[in-house]
Amino acid sequence: MDRERKVTRLVIVGTGGLARELHQVVQDHNREAGDVDHIEFLGWLDSAAATHGTDVRGAPVLGDLEWLTDHPDVEVVVGIGSPATRRRVVQRVQTLGPRRFRTLIHPTAVIGSGTQLGEGVVICAHVTTTTDYQIGNHVLINIQATVAHDDVIGDYVTVAPAAILSGNVSIGEGADVGTNATLIQGVEIGEWSIIGAGAVVARSIPANCTAVGLPAKPIKHREPGWHL
DSSP: OOOOOEEEEEEEEEHHHHHHHHHHHHHHHHHHHTTTTTTEEEOOOOGGGTTOOOOTTEEEEEEEEEGGGGOOTTTEEOOOHHHHHHHHHHHHHHHHHOOOOOOOOTTTOBBOOOOOEEOOOOOTTTTOOOOOOOOTEEEEEETOEEEETEEEETTOOEEEETEEEEETOOOOOTTTEEETTTTTTTTTOOOTTTOOOEEOOOSOBBBEEEEEETTTEEEEOOOTEEEE
């Protein structure tokens, strides 16, 4: 019996490197899913007026976020790596009316059972996950990262390429985990903290700080709300 054809119309916010990578995820998804779950990519949204009407990767820059007000049925994914900026963009989109944010999962990603994924999540190529974890809204898990059992990842978190999250790890809202960072089992990362590339987090890290090194230690502290 033939499966019903599903088509989703989508725009990506941003035109930078990450946004273009998400476009590649869309293309790879379509090659794998065919007509069963096809994503019709309409183009890009960008705040820079000079880009409007140009093409990026063969697709048009349609305008800024206001374009969405006349296209209520189009789904959105935000192609911005900075957690703070991504949060601001999502909140702005939400003011323009009810909106569905697309979750993108690359076909090579391994997704376990017993998992919870929020809206607007992006899981890139060759990510490996196990089981019984929670991922909040608008989270980015970049290429070759690992998410293990019972991890809890808050909204707007970015996990950079090849980062390793061991089991029972908790990451607060808006935290940014750098490339090749390793989080040892059971540690907690406070909200809106930054973990440097290559860091090994063996003890929990408080909120609103930057931590680097082996083992990772805070080197900079910020006032709560710095990301607003």
